Amino acid sequence: MISSILAQVKITQSDLDALGKVEWGALWPAWLAGGGVLIVLLADLVLPKSQRWLISWVAFVVLALATASTFWMDMPKGTVFQNMIAADEMSRFLAVIVLGVAALVVLASPDYLSRIGIEATGEYYALILAAATGMWLITVAAHFMVFFVALELFSLALYILCGFLPRSVRSHESGFKYFLLSSFASAFLLYGIALIFGATGSTGYSQVQQYLTTNHVTGNNGILVLLGLAMVTVGFAFKISAIPFHMWTPDVYEGAPTPVTALMAVGTKTAIVAAFLRVYTGVFGPIGDQWKPIIFTLAILTMIGGNLLAVSQQNIKRLLAYSAVAHAGYLMIGLVADNSLSRSGLLFYLLGYTVMTLGAFAVVMAVEGPQGENLQISDFAGLNKRHPWLAAIMTICLLSLAGIPPTVGFFGKAFIFGAAIQSGGWNIALAIVGIVTSVIAAFYYFRIIVQMYAAQPAGEPEAEPASARAAAGKPAPSLAFVLFVAVVATIGLGILANFALDWANTAASVIGAISTTRGS
């Protein structure tokens, strides 16, 4: 019976043998997080309403296990699944960031959701798990098809999550806007991949890289490759919200539920930047002269524009959105500089950006009112009096975002700017623009600090700001844990920057090892 079916679909015994040889173990995080989607949805069905709160813990445990699983992950170095998936140290590094962040976001969510008044939560956690799976898969993709499928996996989940607030028009706008614009960008990306396939005859990273190494990009094929590169770059620039492809970011970030915003700001950005680190410096490495000027220009525009636009924001989530735009600019320096320090520095920056941004968003979640939207910077007035710890954590995260030592943000900037200086030539201009814009950034981060410590809440002194949470409300223990992790990591990864950078270096060594000595 079985053999006849196998014969019909032309699967031979040797195929089955090959199936047994597939390195399933290399994808533990994806099995767990992806399987977790089903578990959570099932739990949502079978659990009585009074025990639905368990769902978030199921999702958290699954994600925590997925993060931990990378450490027993079968690591056959190089690529697996017919060269579709890269199973290397970088995959492990990014699993810890992306899945770890998703786990913390899950942990921070119940408090927020209950305040917003959302009851049915199974699909929320299922979607976060799906998004996390996609985010990790895109970072380990070694093939443009896997890349695109993973991209769509997390994008689709995020479209729904952005519009998740049932009674909020802003949230619906956010989801719809993100869906429309992001689909458009995905189309560009897909078209670009198709053109590259047309020119090189392959969609595997190593084959395309091989082709570009051995062939000059001239003639018709050259045009195809460059067109494809341009379109892929459009998709990339949109997804990391580089200027001028950033227009969606503030609206989407503002409208989405805050935990989702945090997941997008941190998880999506990390996933996309890491995936494109493989694509640009790996696959397109041989044609670096073609894409570096583009990314160079985007980086300068993004650093200047993102920081300038952030200055005038009054809404905290919009401010953090523009701050995320600005940081995309700094991240792109790491792509352009393209030396060993830049690659490990980029991964280090991602790690640092993750913890400090997550910390800032977690504070926003803790301060946010029941409406869950439209939190202004002025609502932070006098936070030091109401919640000294929240104010202190926010201050540390903001100082880190501004790049003040000895936080992780300072070291991230030092490594990235250092890499730009090390690569020399025009890239030094990137470092200088980065430095100058950092001063602007310090201005708007300090605006929040000023509100928290020096300003009185509007109206009567000591009066509660209208939309802020009641003074008595302390953050729930799970949210407090997220805050604790974020702030300890923000300082700890700064003081122990050498260990974190060593690890990032091992991770980046799949592309090119870092050197601690000066080459001759």
Next chain:
Amino acid sequence: MTFSDFPLVSITIFLPFVAAALLLVASKVNVRALYWLSVVVAVVNLVLAFVLLSPFLGGNSTGFKWGEEFTWVKQVGLRYQVSVDGISAWLIVLAAFLGLVAVFAGGGVAERPRYFWAALFGLEGGIIGVFASTNLLLFYIFWEVMLIPAYFLISSWGETNFRVRAAIRFVLFTLAGSLFMLVGILFLAFVTTPAGAEFSLDYLQVQKNIANLSSETQNWLFLAFAAAFIVKVPLVPFHSWLPDAYAEAPAPALALIAGAMSKTGAYGFLRFGVFLFPAAAAEFAPWFAALALVGIIYGALAALGERDIKRILAYSSLSHMGFIVLGIFAINNQGVNGAVLQMVNHGIVTPALFLAAAALYTRTGTNRIDLLGGLQNRWPRLAALFLVLGLASLGLPGLNQFAGEFLIIGGAFLSSPVYAAFAVFGVVLAAWYIMRFFQGVWHGPEPDLSQINSNATDMRQAEFVLFVPLVLLIVLLGVAPSLITGVLDPTVNEWLRLTTQVALGR
């Protein structure tokens, strides 16, 4: 384990930070107990600073003594390296002393005193770290760490509604300057490391290798470093944060900000400007000397035009910092010796003046000299204190600032008589604005002042404890400046000899 095996420099740096951290979390402890504990910690730190100074007291020690180091982030040449030489030892003593003065004087802060002392300790630790760092990136880290407590001291305990803007302006100005230094430091890591060697930002090694760079590169790097220092000192036209910040900051905080933190800029010019880039510094010396002179004259004229006591003192401080920078950029023995001596002297006189102004303010409720006058009969001792401090500030022989200014002007004369001529003009203006300020408050008719607290007595016991040691120091260093220069001289000579060699050797 012998005594010298203790990581004394690190303990001196981190004791204030530990104290700050403990103060931040000690919410359950009695505030008075915390205050006296803070004073004790500050005293211990001062003792430690003197221990660090002790090997240099014989006057025959040059180069770095003490010190600890371990590798931190080798990929960018960052090592934790701290050490002291004859110059930094004195400045660490100054910072520790002013830390004690600030904490002692800050006992009366009404609002959130615990946090106030914590910020003072954080600032003190940062300043000592700056003076003790012998790795360029570590220096930068401490340099930025100073910024945060200073920001909070101005923005949270400032005296008017303008405090937040003053604090933000201070932060942005300083940050804008120092980030250029960061680029310079990172650049140095990558270009001065010899081929095949591990990246290094060790001060002595960078100093050795810098001569291999082209003179154009050296000039750019020097300017990148100077950008940080010129804002911190500050020199005109990068000074506009200073009057507001000084006018806002409470007097105990100013003891550290005006007394010690401003010296980090001057110290930077010396250690990471003149000694690190001797060729570039010599090339740009006329420019910086000119800026210093502009600062001297401008500060003095602005002080003449002001009516607010704290602003007069702020501009006076600006003017005096110009002398220090002038001495550094004379790049000779007299000038540099005088500059470091003057850093210490100015670091004693300026805090004393600000604290005395605060003592006056608590009695009169105003800082405006046109609202005051004829108070000498009311509070003769306070008037005497102002007189001594004022005379010290204008450089009366026998009081400490005279010795420093004399050496600086001598050094400037050797460098170019024109500098000396302008600098002397600055001294004359100083006499003018100080006497005008003194007379405005203490002489003439007493105006009808409702806000003067008629029950206010003359100097109280606590004020005597605070001011008498300061005045004694002013007199002591006035009659025996060799206590400091005797230690400095060999160190300065050695550095100047080394750097001239490096500059000529290329």
